[in-house]
Amino acid sequence: MxxxxxxxxxxxxxxxxxxxxxxxxxxxxxxxxxxxxxxxxxxxxxxxxxxxxxxxxxxxxxxxxxxxxxxxxxxxxxxxxxxxxxxxxxxxxxxxxxxxxxxxxxxxxxxxxxxxxxxxxxxxxxxxxxxxxxxxxxxxxxxxxxxxxxxxxxxxxxxxxxxxxxxxxxxxxxxxxxxxxxxxxxxxxxxxxxxxxxxxxxxxxxxxxxxxxxxxxxxxxxxxxxxxxxxxxxxxxxxxxxxxxxxxxxxxxxxxxxxxxxxxxxxxxxxxxxxxxxxxxxxxxxxxxxxxxxxxxxxxxxxxxxxxxxxxxxxxxxxxxxxxxxxxxxxxxxxxxxxxxxxxxxxASRPVPSAVLVAVDTEETRGAAEQVAAALRARRISCEVAPRADRFGKQIRFAERRGIPFVWFGGVEGQVKDIRSGDQLDADARRWEPPAEDLRPRVLTD
Amino acid sequence: MxxxxxxxxxxxxxxxxxxxxxxxxxxxxxxxxxxxxxxxxxxxxxxxxxxxxxxxxxxxxxxxxxxxxxxxxxxxxxxxxxxxxxxxxxxxxxxxxxxxxxxxxxxxxxxxxxxxxxxxxxxxxxxxxxxxxxxxxxxxxxxxxxxxxxxxxxxxxxxxxxxxxxxxxxxxxxxxxxxxxxxxxxxxxxxxxxxxxxxxxxxxxxxxxxxxxxxxxxxxxxxxxxxxxxxxxxxxxxxxxxxxxxxxxxxxxxxxxxxxxxxxxxxxxxxxxxxxxxxxxxxxxxxxxxxxxxxxxxxxxxxxxxxxxxxxxxxxxxxxxxxxxxxxxxxxxxxxxxxxxxxxxxxASRPVPSAVLVAVDTEETRGAAEQVAAALRARRISCEVAPRADRFGKQIRFAERRGIPFVWFGGVEGQVKDIRSGDQLDADARRWEPPAEDLRPRVLTD
Missing domain, CATH: 3.30.930.10 (Bira Bifunctional Protein; Domain 2)
Structure with missing residues (x-):
């Protein structure tokens, strides 16, 4: 509005x-x-x-x-x-x-x-x-x-x-x-x-x-x-x-x-x-x-x-x-x-460009999350790294609030969760792609 | 400048x-x-x-x-x-x-x-x-x-x-x-x-x-x-x-x-x-x-x-x-x-977006040139139709002045001339593509 x-x-x-x-x-x-x-x-x-x-x-x-x-x-x-x-x-x-x-x-x-x-x-x-x-x-x-x-x-x-x-x-x-x-x-x-x-x-x-x-x-x-x-x-x-x-x-x-x-x-x-x-x-x-x-x-x-x-x-x-x-x-x-x-x-279908939120295990392993993000960005997938190493449930709710459809866990060879369906799958950040309709925010009309 | x-x-x-x-x-x-x-x-x-x-x-x-x-x-x-x-x-x-x-x-x-x-x-x-x-x-x-x-x-x-x-x-x-x-x-x-x-x-x-x-x-x-x-x-x-x-x-x-x-x-x-x-x-x-x-x-x-x-x-x-x-x-x-x-x-390599100038035979056949242009644009090739049905030599010089690399002659099944090399080939406007580096104006540095 x-x-x-x-x-x-x-x-x-x-x-x-x-x-x-x-x-x-x-x-x-x-x-x-x-x-x-x-x-x-x-x-x-x-x-x-x-x-x-x-x-x-x-x-x-x-x-x-x-x-x-x-x-x-x-x-x-x-x-x-x-x-x-x-x-x-x-x-x-x-x-x-x-x-x-x-x-x-x-x-x-x-x-x-x-x-x-x-x-x-x-x-x-x-x-x-x-x-x-x-x-x-x-x-x-x-x-x-x-x-x-x-x-x-x-x-x-x-x-x-x-x-x-x-x-x-x-x-x-x-x-x-x-x-x-x-x-x-x-x-x-x-x-x-x-x-x-x-x-x-x-x-x-x-x-x-x-x-x-x-x-x-x-x-x-x-x-x-x-x-x-x-x-x-x-x-x-x-x-x-x-x-x-x-x-x-x-x-x-x-x-x-x-x-x-x-x-x-x-x-x-x-x-x-x-x-x-x-x-x-x-x-x-x-x-x-x-x-x-x-x-x-x-x-x-x-x-x-x-x-x-x-x-x-x-x-x-x-x-x-x-x-x-x-x-x-x-x-x-x-x-x-x-x-x-x-x-x-x-x-817009979401208020941020990000298609993926990369979750962070601990502040010490933030670098690993940054590597996942870099691998995704290299293939033109917009993403952001979670701001805090909170409990995963809290990080998922953070993505939800922003309308970000996917959350990534683990390293470059990790898992990706579609938070709308709850489906979570093994994925490699150097190859995985979101469905085309989720890649960028879409224009929605009534 | x-x-x-x-x-x-x-x-x-x-x-x-x-x-x-x-x-x-x-x-x-x-x-x-x-x-x-x-x-x-x-x-x-x-x-x-x-x-x-x-x-x-x-x-x-x-x-x-x-x-x-x-x-x-x-x-x-x-x-x-x-x-x-x-x-x-x-x-x-x-x-x-x-x-x-x-x-x-x-x-x-x-x-x-x-x-x-x-x-x-x-x-x-x-x-x-x-x-x-x-x-x-x-x-x-x-x-x-x-x-x-x-x-x-x-x-x-x-x-x-x-x-x-x-x-x-x-x-x-x-x-x-x-x-x-x-x-x-x-x-x-x-x-x-x-x-x-x-x-x-x-x-x-x-x-x-x-x-x-x-x-x-x-x-x-x-x-x-x-x-x-x-x-x-x-x-x-x-x-x-x-x-x-x-x-x-x-x-x-x-x-x-x-x-x-x-x-x-x-x-x-x-x-x-x-x-x-x-x-x-x-x-x-x-x-x-x-x-x-x-x-x-x-x-x-x-x-x-x-x-x-x-x-x-x-x-x-x-x-x-x-x-x-x-x-x-x-x-x-x-x-x-x-x-x-x-x-x-x-x-910029040229001052106009157009990769192609579509030549016009006579004012009566301008519609045919427009069809060529529409076929090119449908495949995201920027082009313009010549403003006047001048002699072809004059239309080519018009393209040259604008830095447009290609001139199209005839209908959808026609011929395309690279005005830099002078090469002219048969081409179909529903399929022909310019070389990737000519598709859009490029940024040139010294």
Whole structure:
């Protein structure tokens, strides 16, 4: 069981939970690397001038200064430092700074903590871990990367599901070009203004969005209706295309968006069946997305909100000479794991790596126990030597308390006891192996 | 080649360097887990009241506050937050907070960044990664853990040396009991005052230390001489014991220290020969150590200073009811790697995980290339599909620029070219494997 520590908004895990998190991160890293994504990390701080570019996140930034800063350092100014609140802003800066030594398209993954001064609640923390993948080009980036990123993300989620037992996901995908083309086909001149209102659908409902579109954006009633009808279309296959066409709106950008989205839906149905749906209500508040956008929920845990999202952006960064377009996805690692831990829906089979406790006869023969441990470790079997030469019964109970399944008695040629069954057998520490499922702590789900 | 980024003191690595760092961290994690150490992470911030307990580190702390903090939040007080400057203070707090759900002796490792407002220079950074192991007991912790920790640390360093080619280490070890017993045997009543001066030996030399011992601590000339003679004793074996005894000082604590240190020297000579020396000049400035203390240098890179240190402490934490003694070791991961990167003494064989670039005939047959990639990835072979259907010569040069050794042509039953030798062979993507040494980026040293 997890609990929020005394400091609300800063979740800390018990050792068994951290072992689960490590296995999750290992699956993510492996999947990313199989697809050619290289790892980077960036410093935790950025100049406030970089961080404050997105106005709406402004208020959530943590400012950092040396306790005994000199007057010069303490002066608030553009060079004041803040903790990064996502991994996109630092990545954009990294690409500009190291661009000359990177080869494009550049695929990177980055798994780090980020900090936001949000009001703490389930799924919203002040410090949490994100795992981001992005592919960025110099000046241009082909459309096929719009397929690549959500498919890599789906493959990673699917491995978490099949290999570790985490809940399956539902990824909801839309395309900004589709929506923008549709709005323009309706005669809208400021599609962003429409998108912004449609984005509130979940929060305020269809009637209020319709009212906003008419009153604030100046749409005619039937145009507002068409926008709402578009946003209500979802399908697990390409049938959404016909339903959009049935609304009778035409625009080249709309066609482009329909084509991109149906290609993605078809590719996902082939590669990771049953996990991706076209959902034309997905808008993604941040305004820098320009193509595919996606959000991901855990099946059965929809109340947790999105645990992974991202999209296409035409300009991650620009230094005046080069513009870097990209496609990215961000896994909310803490947002996914902390609530599952709190619900006890996810845990480790034991809270220590050790598969074996090597018992100690007397303090004088501790060296013999150390030799057994060395023989086991040489073959990658995690073990620990009992801390005290207590009665064997007490040493067995010590192993039990830690969830260690085996206790070793005697020397390298000794005996090993499975303390769950009570079976005790002769064994040689240079050859004996625990059953594969006991070798490392396993991830258990309910 | 690394460089300090534009922001001095915050080293950032290129992707190939990060891949080297990941392999280093993987070796550390594996070694720690084989010895039963469980992973934890703690939040990056602690209340200033926790952080400021060690007076001398005070000035290096980074204070954190929300940019738009309310007046109440902004008020400086005991609950103001700072970034942790080591992993010991947060671990002590973690043990107190979660102690009821941990089993003691508790072995943990913790690999995280820490922040210090130091003046940046080689080996001194404002943000850097440490890897700590500690074993802590509730109320008591047996002496054999004084052997355990430095032996685990040596084993980890030795694997970095033999498996990844990092420089071998020299670990210099002393025991506070030995020094304290010796000083008390000389009639000194405040051994800490002597230790503090002897700790300056490296910086100010023997003559000045002798003068301080006489003038500031009030030692007689011959007592000061004896202290300096003690600090000049080093040996790779137990011969230091006789040399200490030859100084003619007697005290029970001295005997205890000699016994502990010679046991450690003997155990290290057996388990990891040639790496550990008794060096009675090692003092470790921080005053909480009470037994074994150690520092570690990389052979051939002594100018980098210590890359790993730690020791025994009688009270990591105390909550009034329970006192937690422990033994710990801290690996300076960034302090070790950043200078080696800067000296180009350490690098990856390629800057991307991909072993294979799958060439693309035409944009229309990109799907066939994706199938090849999927077949390779299913067998854990990292690959990427060419971004554009350029002429093959151009695609090969693209692979070359990224250091990708193989290019695949045609479908699943196709051909694979080793672009270093130019050899091109028929191959089936469901069966072909690259040579083991090409499967993942390797760590190269000069």
């Amino acid at each position: 997890s609990r929020l520590s005394a400091m609300s908004g800063y979740p800390e895990f018990l050792p068994g939970q951290r072992m689960v998190e490590q296995q999750v991160l290992q699956v993510l890293r492996e999947t990313f690397e199989l697809h050619g994504y290289a790892p980077i990390e960036t410093r935790a701080v950025e100049p406030m001038s970089q961080l404050a570019r997105k106005g709406e996140i402004d208020k959530e930034i943590y400012v950092v200064r040396r306790l005994h800063a000199t007057d010069e350092e303490a002066a608030t100014g553009p060079d004041q430092l803040g903790l990064h609140y996502d991994l996109t802003v630092p990545f954009a800066r990294y690409v500009q700074e190291f661009g000359g030594r990177l080869s494009f398209p550049f695929r990177r993954y980055q798994i780090q903590r980020v900090w936001r001064g949000e009001r703490p609640q389930e799924g919203r923390y002040r410090e949490f871990t994100q795992a981001d993948i992005d592919v960025v080009g110099a000046e241009r980036l082909a459309d096929h990367h719009d397929l690549e990123i959500p498919l890599v993300a789906l493959e990673a989620f699917e491995r978490l599901h099949t290999e570790l037992g985490l809940p399956a996901v539902r990824m909801r995908v839309n395309n900004r070009k589709l929506a923008e083309g549709f709005y323009r086909g309706l005669g809208v001149t400021e599609p962003a203004a429409v998108l912004q209102r449609v984005d509130k659908l979940d929060k305020i409902g269809a009637d209020k969005v319709r009212a906003l579109l008419v009153e604030e954006v100046g749409l005619a009633q039937d145009a507002a209706d068409a926008c709402l009808q578009l946003s209500q279309i979802t399908s697990p296959d390409s049938s959404f295309v016909d339903r959009v066409r049935a609304l009778g709106v035409e625009h080249p950008l709309l066609e482009e968006g329909l084509e991109l989205l149906s290609t993605l839906v078809a590719a996902a149905a082939e590669r990771v069946p049953g996990r991706l749906v076209a959902d034309l209500s997905i808008a993604r508040g941040l305004d820098y997305y320009t193509g595919t956008v996606y959000e991901t929920e855990l099946a059965g845990h929809e109340s947790m909100g999105s645990v992974g999202s991202g999209g296409r952006y035409d300009s991650l960064a620009s230094d005046g000479r080069t513009t870097y377009p990209g496609v990215g996805f961000s896994f909310g690692v803490t947002r996914m794991l902390a609530p599952l831990f709190a619900r006890d829906a996810l845990r | 690394s460089r300090l980024s534009a922001m001095s003191g915050y080293p950032e690595f290129l992707p190939g360097q990060r891949m080297v760092e990941q392999q280093v961290l993987q070796v550390l994690r594996e070694t720690f887990e084989l010895h039963g150490y469980a992973p934890i992470e703690t939040r990056a911030v602690e209340p200033m009241s926790q952080l400021a307990r060690k007076g001398e580190i005070d000035k290096e702390i980074y204070v954190v506050r929300r940019l738009h903090a309310t007046d109440e939040e902004a008020a400086t007080g005991p609950d103001q937050l700072g970034l942790h400057y080591d992993l010991t203070v947060p671990f002590a707090r973690y043990v107190q907070e979660f102690g009821g759900r941990l089993s003691f002796p508790f072995r943990r490792y913790q690999i995280q960044r820490v922040w210090r407002g130091e003046r940046p220079q080689e080996g001194r950074y404002r943000e850097f990664t440490q890897a700590d192991i500690d074993v802590v007991g509730a109320e008591r912790l047996a002496d054999h853990h004084d052997l355990e920790i430095p032996l685990v640390a040596l084993e980890a360093f030795e694997r970095l040396h033999t498996e990844l080619g990092l420089p071998a280490v020299r670990m210099r070890v002393n025991n506070r009991k030995l020094a304290e017993g010796f000083y008390r045997g000389l009639g000194v009543t405040e051994p800490a005052a002597v230790l503090q001066r002897v700790d300056k030996l490296d910086k100010i030399g023997a003559d000045k230390v002798r003068a301080l011992l006489v003038e500031e601590v009030g030692l007689a000339q011959d007592a000061a001489d004896a202290c300096l003679q003690l600090s000049q004793i080093t040996s790779p074996d137990s011969s230091f014991v006789d040399r200490v005894r030859a100084l003619g000082v007697e005290h029970p604590l001295l005997e205890e220290g000699l016994e502990l240190l010679s046991t450690l020297v003997a155990a290290a000579a057996e388990r990891v020969p040639g790496r550990l020396v008794a060096d009675l000049s090692i003092a470790r400035g921080l005053d909480y150590y009470t037994g074994t203390v150690y520092e570690t240098e990389l052979a051939g890179h002594e100018s980098m200073g210590s890359v790993g240190s730690g020791g025994r402490y009688d009270s990591l934490a105390s909550d009034g009811r329970t006192t937690y003694p422990g033994v710990g070791f801290s690996f300076g991961v960034t302090r070790m790697l950043a200078p080696l990167f800067a000296r180009d003494a350490l690098r």
